[in-house]
Amino acid sequence: MSTGTVYLAEPRGYCAGVDRAVVAVERALEHYDETIYVRHEIVHNKFVVDSLRAKGAVFVEEVDEIPEGSLVIFSAHGISPKVREMAEQRNLRTIDATCPLVTKVHKEAVRFAREDYDILLVGHEGHEEVEGTAGEAPDHVQIVNSPDDAVNVTVRDPEKVVWLSQTTLSVDETMETVDRLRERFPTLQSPPSDDICYATQNRQVAVKKIAPQSDLVLVVGSPNSSNSVRLMEVAKEAGAKASHRIDSVAELREEWFEGVQTVGVTSGASVPDVLVQELLAELSRRGYGDVKPVRTATEDLMFSLPRELRQEMKAKGVTDSRKRPTGAGATAESGSVGASTGTDEKGVAASAAPAEAASSEELAQPTGTVDEVREQPEEGAGLT
Numbered sequence: 001m002s003t004g005t006v007y008l009a010e011p012r013g014y015c016a017g018v019d020r021a022v023v024a025v026e027r028a029l030e031h032y033d034e035t036i037y038v039r040h041e042i043v044h045n046k047f048v049v050d051s052l053r054a055k056g057a058v059f060v061e062e063v064d065e066i067p068e069g070s071l072v073i074f075s076a077h078g079i080s081p082k083v084r085e086m087a088e089q090r091n092l093r094t095i096d097a098t099c100p101l102v103t104k105v106h107k108e109a110v111r112f113a114r115e116d117y118d119i120l121l122v123g124h125e126g127h128e129e130v131e132g133t134a135g136e137a138p139d140h141v142q143i144v145n146s147p148d149d150a151v152n153v154t155v156r157d158p159e160k161v162v163w164l165s166q167t168t169l170s171v172d173e174t175m176e177t178v179d180r181l182r183e184r185f186p187t188l189q190s191p192p193s194d195d196i197c198y199a200t201q202n203r204q205v206a207v208k209k210i211a212p213q214s215d216l217v218l219v220v221g222s223p224n225s226s227n228s229v230r231l232m233e234v235a236k237e238a239g240a241k242a243s244h245r246i247d248s249v250a251e252l253r254e255e256w257f258e259g260v261q262t263v264g265v266t267s268g269a270s271v272p273d274v275l276v277q278e279l280l281a282e283l284s285r286r287g288y289g290d291v292k293p294v295r296t297a298t299e300d301l302m303f304s305l306p307r308e309l310r311q312e313m314k315a316k317g318v319t320d321s322r323k324r325p326t327g328a329g330a331t332a333e334s335g336s337v338g339a340s341t342g343t344d345e346k347g348v349a350a351s352a353a354p355a356e357a358a359s360s361e362e363l364a365q366p367t368g369t370v371d372e373v374r375e376q377p378e379e380g381a382g383l384t
Contacts, residue, residue, distance in 0.1 A: 004288035006280065007214055009206040009266035010295040014332040015199030017099030018043045018270045020303040021076035022337055023322060024097045025052050027305065028073060031312055037072040039063055039079070040128055042097065043270035044225040046247055051337045063087045071095070076270075077128035078102040080135020095308045101167055101197045102129055106136050108191055112162050113137030117189075118155040120144050122177050123166030127226060130166050147173065150180035162189040167197040168227035168269070170234055171204055199269045199332075200227050202297045204234050207266050210294050211238035214264030216256055219245045220275050221268030228268030240264060248275060249282040263288050272337050299332065300325050 014022075021042050028036045029052075038059050041049045053059060063086050066072055071093045074083075078098040087094055098106075112119050119141045123130040134141040142153060144163075155161050163181060165174050174196060182188045194201070211217055217235035221228020228245055235243040244256060263283060267276050280291060302324045304310065310320065325332050 003290055004260065004283075004286075005262045006283055006288050006291045007210040007262065007264045008276075008280070008291055008293045009203070009210050009264065010293050011199070011202050011206060011297055011299050012266045013269070013271050013273045013276060015099075015197065015269040016299075016301040016303045016332050017076050017101060017197070017199075019322075019332045020305060021097040021099070022048060022052070024095060024306050024309055025057050025073055026055070026337070027309055027313065028071070028095060029056050031309075031316060031318065032071060034071060037066045037070055038075065039066075039072055039083070040075045040077065041224075042073065042075045044077075044222050044228075045268070045270040045272070046222045047275060048270065048272060048337050063090060063092060066090065066092060068092070073097050075128065076102070078106060078132035080132045082135055083132075093308075095306050097306055098132075099167070099197070100303055102132070104193075105133050105164055105167065105191075105195050108164055108195070109133055109136040109141065112164075113140040116140075116160065118142065118157070118161045120153060120155075120161060120163045120181055120188075121165065122163060122174050123169065124226060127166060129168070129226075133164065133166070144177055144181065147177045147180045150177060150184060153181065153184065155185065158185050159187055161185045161187070162191070164191050165195040166226070167195060168200050168230065169196055170230040171196055171201055172234070172237070173230075197269075198301070199299065200230070202299065203227065203231060203266060203269060206294065206296045207231050207235045207264070208238040209296050210264035210266070211235045211240040211243075213262055215241045215260040215262050217243040217264035217266070218252075218279065219243065219266055219268065220247075220271050220279060221245055222247050222270070225268045225270055228271070231266055231268060235264065235266075246279075249278050252282065257286065273333060302332070 025036065025038060025042050036057050038057050040061065041059060042052065049059065060066055063072060063083065068090045072087060073095045074097055076097055076099045109119055117140065119137060121130060121134055121141050122144050125143045125145055130143060134143060144150060144153060163178055207217065217240040219228055219231045219235065232243045232245045242256065246252060265276065265279060302322065305320050313319065
């Protein structure tokens with residue numbers, strides 16, 4: 001069997017917000033002696049949700065399915081004020097695992113609505129994150145699904161318009177939409193910092209690096225994962241001869257590999273690396289055993305667990321023992337579903353404390369702006 005090459009994108013997989021949310025469910029299962037309910041999928045990954053369900057988590061679509069007085073965890077995608085009110089009406093105790101970078105966008109929506117702006121929310125209608133953000137200011141928000149939708153937008157005052165975005169979109173398509181909107185509204189304001197999260201951008205940059213050299217790009221991720229679907233699309237746009245998204249190796253098709261010498265591999269921000277390792281093992285079995293990591297950025301961001309959970313753990317004398325990702329091969333996984341302990345280049349466990357995640361009353365931002373949080377891109381290793 002001929003030996004093919006695999007270009008392995010780095011960074012890939014778990015982001016800090018996903019790690020925080022998944023670990024929050026796991027710690028809740030450990031520290032609360034009661035049923036743990038989770039509204040919607042905690043993150044958009046079938047393997048993760050099935051694993052947490054097997055551990056005892058009960059996933060529901062809406063809070064009215066939860067017995068009064070119970071404990072519920074809100075997913076990483078965020079919720080609208082209406083959902084929070086419904087939870088209060090049922091006397092539910094809550095743990096808010098919303099990604100702090102999503103909460104940042106919520107706070108922006110509240111701020112601009114208070115200043116009476118028309119808010120053009122670039123995102124996919126029906127996505128949980130978009131529903132949550134729009135719900136913060138329903139009388140001021142219009143959802144813009146794509147560049148072609150820009151022509152249908154109407155505003156009250158063209159001088160008081162701002163755009164915000166879903167955090168998991170394609171950077172290129174988002175900016176194309178914004179450009180179309182700005183053609184109609186030249187004074188359109190931008191958010192104070194990037195709404196598309198650092199991890200989404202970094203994974204798209206990485207897949208753009210490997211795509212031109214890849215006969216086939218495989219993106220590990222579930223079909224309802226917006227950022228995973230975007231990675232597949234970005235790979236095609238960046239020059240991959242073919243690109244497919246798979247939940248697991250079981251979805252690989254023989255015809256995809258006909259005439260293929262080089263395979264690019266990446267994964268969405270809600271995908272544990274165990275699924276990527278399974279894919280690499282299968283590719284090796286198929287003759288693609290020469291794995292070349294291609295790094296375009298290094299990430300070391302970690303968010304502290306939700307405040308409600310930390311207080312419960314502190315009362316029991318338990319601290320957050322997660323390790324900050326570090327080193328060239330680090331991912332954001334800190335011991336959650338499918339993860340292994342983070343190590344540095346020498347194999348030494350990382351020990352830095354997680355960054356504080358803002359409460360719902362605070363501007364949810366790690367340290368400084370998103371621009372400061374995002375790691376500086378590096379030259380891609382393994383490709384010329």
